[in-house]
Amino acid sequence: MDVSTGAAASQSTEQLRGPAIVAAIKAAGIRYVLSVPDLHTSKGLLFPIADDPELRLIRVCKEDECLGIAAGLSYGNKRALILIQHTGFLYAQNAIRAVAVEQKLPMCFMVGLLNNEPGKSPRESKRIGLRVVEPILDLWGIPRDILHSDADVPRVAPALRDAYERSHPTAILIGRRPVSP
Amino acid sequence: MMNRLECLKILARHVTDEIVVATYSTGTDWLALTPERPLNYFAFGAMGLASSHGLGLALGRPDKRVIVLDGDGSLLMNFGTLVTIGAVQPRNFIHFVGHNGSYEANGGHPIPNRTVDFAGAARAAGIAKAHTIAELGDFAARIGGLLGEEGPVFVDLLIEQGPLGARDYSDMYAAARRTAFRAALEAGA
Numbered sequence: 001m002d003v004s005t006g007a008a009a010s011q012s013t014e015q016l017r018g019p020a021i022v023a024a025i026k027a028a029g030i031r032y033v034l035s036v037p038d039l040h041t042s043k044g045l046l047f048p049i050a051d052d053p054e055l056r057l058i059r060v061c062k063e064d065e066c067l068g069i070a071a072g073l074s075y076g077n078k079r080a081l082i083l084i085q086h087t088g089f090l091y092a093q094n095a096i097r098a099v100a101v102e103q104k105l106p107m108c109f110m111v112g113l114l115n116n117e118p119g120k121s122p123r124e125s126k127r128i129g130l131r132v133v134e135p136i137l138d139l140w141g142i143p144r145d146i147l148h149s150d151a152d153v154p155r156v157a158p159a160l161r162d163a164y165e166r167s168h169p170t171a172i173l174i175g176r177r178p179v180s181p
Numbered sequence: 182m183m184n185r186l187e188c189l190k191i192l193a194r195h196v197t198d199e200i201v202v203a204t205y206s207t208g209t210d211w212l213a214l215t216p217e218r219p220l221n222y223f224a225f226g227a228m229g230l231a232s233s234h235g236l237g238l239a240l241g242r243p244d245k246r247v248i249v250l251d252g253d254g255s256l257l258m259n260f261g262t263l264v265t266i267g268a269v270q271p272r273n274f275i276h277f278v279g280h281n282g283s284y285e286a287n288g289g290h291p292i293p294n295r296t297v298d299f300a301g302a303a304r305a306a307g308i309a310k311a312h313t314i315a316e317l318g319d320f321a322a323r324i325g326g327l328l329g330e331e332g333p334v335f336v337d338l339l340i341e342q343g344p345l346g347a348r349d350y351s352d353m354y355a356a357a358r359r360t361a362f363r364a365a366l367e368a369g370a
Contacts, residue, residue: 004220032240058240061261063294068224069232069240075222075363076241098226103359 014118017176018044020153021110026054028160029043030079030108033057034066040112044178046083063088064095066105071099080166081161085112086122086133086173093136100169101140107169108160109142118176119148137171146173183317185279185340189250191321194276195328196248200366204231205286206370207349211250219365220245221352228285229258232276233265235319239271239301239332242366249276251312254284254292256299266333267307274332276303281342287346303335315339 022045025033033049035057050057066082073080084092085093089111100107110157113130116122122130141164145155155174163170185207193214203211204224215221222238224231235249256262256278264272282295303311310330316318320338327334352358 009285015217025230048350060265062259064227064230065233065259065265066229067227068235069237071241072237073241075238075366080237095227095230099230103225104358 002152014149015174016044016147016149016174016178017147018048018180020150021045021050021147021156021178022048022055023111024153024156025081025160026052026087027157028079028108029164030081030140030160031055032073032078032080033083034060034069034080036060036063036085036088038064038083038088038112038114040085040114040177041083041110041174044180045110045174048180049083053166063092066100067092067095070107071103071105074164079106079108079160081108081110081160083110083112087114087129088130089133090136096140096142096169101142104167105169106164106167108163109169109171110170112174116175120175121146122173122175123134133173140169142169142171144171144173146175148175182315183320183338183340185281185338186214187317188279188320188340189214189339191317191324192248195324196348199248199328200235200242200247201237201248201250202231202238204228204255205252207250207252208353209350210317210338210343211352214317219361221358222362223358225354226319229255229262231255232262233259233342235274235276236262236269236271238268239274240269243273245366246273246275246328249274251276251278252285253278253282253297253299254287254338257292260302263306263308263335265301266301267321269314270307270333271334275298275328275330275334276308276335276336279340280337281340281343285343286348289342299337300335303337303363308333311335311337313337313339
């Protein structure tokens with residue numbers, strides 16, 4: 001699913017509010033967040049998540065740990081979000097293959113695109129690490145979406161819910177650095 | 182030094198309704214000993230993640246005790262897991278590591294440092310109950326108590342290298358086993 005065309009529709013709105021994303025995460029029934037810190041989402045998402053009493057944040061050492069923990073949680077019918085930077089997403093590819101893709105487990109990735117130009121597709125980036133993210137997700141057959149502004153946030157909860165209801169991985173890319181009041 | 186299969190036979194006599202997470206060589210040996218056990222969970226495909234799967238299961242099912250049967254080569258591929266477990270402090274979690282100094286599943290090559298003190302590393306990572314066991318009699322005498330301890334518990338088992346050569350993981354990793362595991366959990370096993 002390529003919904004990166006949403007970028008064009010949302011370029012006129014310049015803000016992506018972290019609290020709105022956190023509300024969407026909770027609305028999807030997510031109660032665990034597994035994360036390695038990412039400067040891109042640090043202030044706007046990770047600190048608010050860490051302070052939210054309805055979410056349990058588990059800070060891990062490397063991104064592939066998240067796959068195992070989320071898998072185990074899913075067998076207990078607990079929903080988790082994996083919040084990582086795109087570099088960590090690249091690091092964790094073998095675990096993504098084995099745990100998320102081959103086992104068709106519900107895995108919700110929220111991937112910060114550090115240094116992505118706000119409002120633009122990462123495919124247009126000068127940085128190869130950003131350009132390859134969407135093609136890799138497509139290769140795995142993982143549905144993806146990208147958030148550039150508040151207008152995109154209403155798609156978050158349905159995407160996360162669908163991953164758990166139909167047992168498949170999904171990825172939400174954070175195209176602009178979220179802000180937190 | 183102990184024989185892994187003998188350790189697992191002793192463990193099998195003590196296990197009741199725990200979730201057992203196993204991987205690679207230990208996994209195939211455990212499956213051979215407990216082929217019909219529905220609460221076996223085999224860490225699939227990405228070497229090193231058994232303890233992470235176990236941590237998720239321990240959090241997802243706090244009413245169940247989770248036993249992880251890891252390997253030393255596997256643990257080294259995910260060494261940070263000890264720090265994560267040390268931070269989370271799952272009370273229903275016990276982590277055994279078969280320490281034979283060898284990537285047995287990958288041809289028997291040595292791990293980078295065979296004398297690594299895994300129990301010391303676990304303690305340093307925040308897992309206070311970390312033990313090393315080198316004799317089968319000692320293991321037999323302590324296993325009941327270890328399984329009853331409040332977690333997290335870490336146990337480094339000093340074992341001999343097992344038989345080398347290709348192992349058949351197809352049964353262990355069959356989707357039907359994961360389906361049966363989920364069904365058993367949901368049935369309240």
